Amino acid sequence: MxxxxxxxxxxxxxxxxxxxxxxxxxxxxxxxxxxxxxxxxxxxxxxxxxxxxxxxxxxxxxxxxxxxxxxxxxxxxxxxxxxxxxxxxxxxxxxxxxxxxxxxxxxxxxxxxxLPVPATSALRAVRRLGAVLGRRVLIVGGTSAVGRFAVQLAARSGAQVIAIARDESRHGELRALGAAEVHATLAGVTRPVHGAIDMIGGQHLVDAYALLEQGGTVIALGHAAGADEHFPYGAFVADPATSDRSITSFFLGTEPGLPAEMALLAADGALDxxxxxxxxxxxxxxxxxxxxxxxxxxxxxxxxxxxxxx
Ligand SMILES: NC(=O)c1ccc[n+]([C@@H]2O[C@H](COP(=O)([O-])OP(=O)(O)OC[C@H]3O[C@@H](n4cnc5c(N)ncnc54)[C@H](OP(=O)(O)O)[C@@H]3O)[C@@H](O)[C@H]2O)c1
Missing domain, CATH: 3.90.180.10 (Medium-chain alcohol dehydrogenases, catalytic domain)
Structure with missing residues (x-):
């Protein structure tokens, strides 16, 4: 062959x-x-x-x-x-x-x-944030393959999705997929979020963490920027509004159940x-x-x- x-x-x-x-x-x-x-x-x-x-x-x-x-x-x-x-x-x-x-x-x-890696990664990342119904969820790298699916799956789960994409010509596309807000940078996000899924890393990860509300989590899924993360002094000093926040690493292949998840995503005619x-x-x-x-x-x-x- x-x-x-x-x-x-x-x-x-x-x-x-x-x-x-x-x-x-x-x-x-x-x-x-x-x-x-x-x-x-x-x-x-x-x-x-x-x-x-x-x-x-x-x-x-x-x-x-x-x-x-x-x-x-x-x-x-x-x-x-x-x-x-x-x-x-x-x-x-x-x-x-x-x-x-x-x-x-x-x-x-x-x-x-x-579908296989991007859509199952998005599904597993959204699930890891727990119940997102009515909560603000940040998708950093909305135009990435994973980000596009994450926007859709989080929105369908009832989250208020805030997508970050540096290419402003694609913001309308992300709104059509279910994002309630789209910004070119994290500086545009003015209110705390319950969770974040970050495909970019570097300063994006640092800024996403700073936006978490109490108990919130950033899933550091990707590292497309290839940049280091430097957290300023005070980033981990908590008060009642910022306690119990976390950053977690992610690897798609760590849990069983891929066939059922891939079959679900493959049969989903509305997934774009x-x-x-x-x-x-x-x-x-x-x-x-x-x-x-x-x-x-x-x-x-x-x-x-x-x-x-x-
Ligand atoms: N941990 C895991 O199991 C797992 C699973 C899947 C993917 N990943 C990782 O997740 C990341 C995304 O994967 P993908 O397949 O979705 O990638 P992709 O479709 O190639 O998209 C890459 C994204 O990164 C953006 N980007 C690149 N450099 C940037 C920078 N300096 N600043 C801001 N944005 C930047 C691009 O923006 P533009 O659209 O503007 O170009 C694009 O949205 C990759 O790092 C991949 O290795 C990890």
Whole structure:
């Protein structure tokens, strides 16, 4: 089969070529990959990956062979999957059934490929804030893939959502997704919040913490700014209005239950993944080499299964 493998000397550090077929373990399915969507984490992992390894977490396709242990989706079912052990930028992959969910047959692989890491991260982060009904919830990085889903899921949960996005041309989009307020920076937020989900880090995390009401939590989910966090003296000195505030770290893969969550999100026809820029998978290396620009939406690579011309 064909797969992209890491190759430090090649454009984008990737080469498309023949590799051995996957050999699923008893708890793994063999799937035909129809579309995949690179995440920032995939791209960040490229540099440290051993040469010749197949990158790629999220994707969607169809089950070719169910897992030998009999669990999980069955042959022919449409699925979406998340494999934190990579191997996804390939025509076929083995993936654990604990990271695979059945999707509606009519859902497009391109849409499904945008969901695994971003949408399940958003769902788990919103849940971690506890009951948000009628409470102010800050989403820092509203235009990020995770942020877009977090805005929608928090708003549906009854939160009064305050989204932060530096690109003001996209504020209307975030309001349409359910944000009650949208600001370019955290300086625009004038009243305390119950909780925050931060995709950006750096000064954003420091400022989000300062906005918490008593008992509030910031979920430090992402670190897109790549910047240090410096808390000023007094940030952790509490009075009755600011006691019991916390910052918690987050890793998607720490809890069980992904199949049910991914299935729920895949079946949710109202969940808006935003614009999708579908490209042939042969363009992957050129896209990475060019800086992996996201534009206004997700880049999704459509995998070709046609026989190669001789
Ligand atoms: N812990 C976990 O398990 C987990 C799971 C999923 C994601 N993550 C992390 O969460 C973050 C977001 O992931 P994603 O897939 O949603 O990313 P994404 O779609 O690539 O979006 C990145 C966002 O960061 C913004 N941004 C980048 N640099 C910035 C800066 N200096 N100041 C302000 N905004 C900045 C971008 O704003 P523009 O739209 O204006 O460009 C964009 O909204 C990443 O760090 C990712 O690694 C962690």
């Amino acid at each position: 064909l797969a992209w493998t890491t190759d430090p000397g090649a454009p984008g550090g990737l080469t498309l070529g023949e590799v051995p077929e996957p050999a699923p373990l008893p708890h793994e399915l063999l799937v035909q990959v129809e579309a995949f969507a690179p995440n920032p984490g995939d791209l960040a992992a490229l540099d440290g990956a051993p040469a010749g390894s197949i990158p790629g977490w999220d994707g969607a396709g169809a089950v070719l062979e169910p897992a030998a242990d009999g669990l999980g989706p069955q042959a022919g079912e449409r699925v979406l999957f998340l494999g934190l052990a990579a191997q996804g930028w390939a025509q076929r992959r083995a993936v654990p059934h604990a990271s695979t969910a059945v999707a509606p047959a009519e859902a497009s692989p391109e849409h499904l490929a945008t 993944a935003g614009p999708i820029d579908v490209q042939p998978w042969t363009e992957l290396a050129a896209w990475v080499e060019g800086g992996a620009a996201r534009g206004a939406g997700r880049v999704v690579l459509r995998v070709d299964h046609a026989p190669r011309p001789r």
